[in-house]
Amino acid sequence: MNPTTTGRFRIHDRRPRPVDGGDGPAEFVLVELPEGPIDPTDADAAEAYDPLYATATGYDGDLADRIADLDPGAVVDATLEWTDGTARFAEVTTVRESRFRFADGVEGMFEAAVDAWQGIRAEGEAVGSVTTRSTDGEPNGALYLFADGPGTDTFGELRAARIPVEPLVDRVNETCGDDAPREVFVLRPADHDFVAVYVVFERDGVLARTIRDTYGLGDGLAAGLESSGVDTIETTGAEGSADDLDAAADGERDADGEFDLTDRL
Template identity: 60%
Template sequence: MDPTTSGRFRVHDRRRRPDIADESDGSDPGAADAEEFVLVELADEPVDPTAPDAEDRYDPLYATAEGYEGDLGEAVDALRPGFVVDATLAWTDGSARFRDVEVVRETRFRFADDVEGMFEAAVETWRQIRAEGEPVGSITTRSNDGDPNGALYLFADAPGSDTFDEVRTGRLPIEPLVARVNESRDDDGPREVFVLRPAAHEFVAVYVVFDRDGVLAQTVRDTYDLGAGLAAGLDASYPGGDDGDSLVSDAADDAPGESNGSDDDPLDDDDDFDALDRL
């Protein structure tokens, strides 16, 4: 009997298997398109960042994305990057396959490289971070009404490095950033996490939007062509700047039925939070 692993996992990404893509000789056209899930196992309790094995707790593992049948096949096909699942994985010759899987939270992860028109909140924050000589930093963004609506983390992407690839492959874990937001909020709603690398700047933005179905998430999706969104762009104003506007220029993030953050959100009091303090 194949050994199994059961637990709660984040579906970090779905991708072509790099070993197949790199080594295929072209004799099997289907092999070159074989896909796998990048998974991150979630701990039952918060991870102590000072523990010797803290960084290893977020090491990615990989599960075959194809070749399932019946109800299990439908469940696997429905998985999207960002989903949290309870699953059992069976291991055969070092490869993992889902034995069973159930979605418990539909947070979404979306990745976009070489994006044009990076919103001003990120650009201005990055300038401040670099002026202070720091490689990482973060701010809390707000709606037009002043309610917190997202946590924006910025990482240096210096020449010779590939921070975007490290984040997308799970080698640079962003799970602590999502966990920090979840711990600070008073709701269990799904988030939307955007990982963006601008063409004109040397940083990578990880934007954890509090409400996946809110105006802000829809606007970011629409602006960077990452799925269904609003027919609107991001305002080029910096939260807390001279005009006091939010990221969203023509719609507040408090439309009927949408969730607002509370004014005493812990993220609000810690705009100098080091994005790596949980790693």
């Protein structure tokens, strides 16, 4: 009988494993979610969010349908069956439909991120965070910024889950007081030396849909308005769309440490 692992997992991504050129079959990148909070000072904290991989193809029947519906970001309760070091889903149930979206070489990075990064670098820091707010002043997202200089691949490390995203989502959940579905955007701008991890509080809110519109990452604000029976809006190129995004996400530095990155990593 093959060994099994049962637990709650984040579907971090679905892609070929980033080894040997990354041209193998698509696999799920999974992160097992701990049952309780992780103490960052614990000796084993660095290994708490280590990624593991599960086969994404070759399933049958109802299980195949459920596997096909799994998108990056979803949280699932699952049993994995191991054969010769390879994991396959034996059972899976989606419990939270969050979304993760990854975009490299982003053109027209929005001003809140660029301004925040300039402030972080002026202070000699390699990571930092801002809370963004809507036009009515309500917090709508946590924007984390990581250095991505020559000789590094911070975007690749984040996408492969070797730099964990989960503590950032955990911190947002703690601050918001719930574990509602979020939308997480991992963006590497073409013209700047940082990577942004933007945890948007409302998965299908105006901010999330505006980001999707701006960077071509799926159904955006116009689609949402159409589905609501509202006239569609026009979006211009990256520059015009970035202006819309800046209006939806006005950022301010977290001087009080409300979203302090380093206290969870």
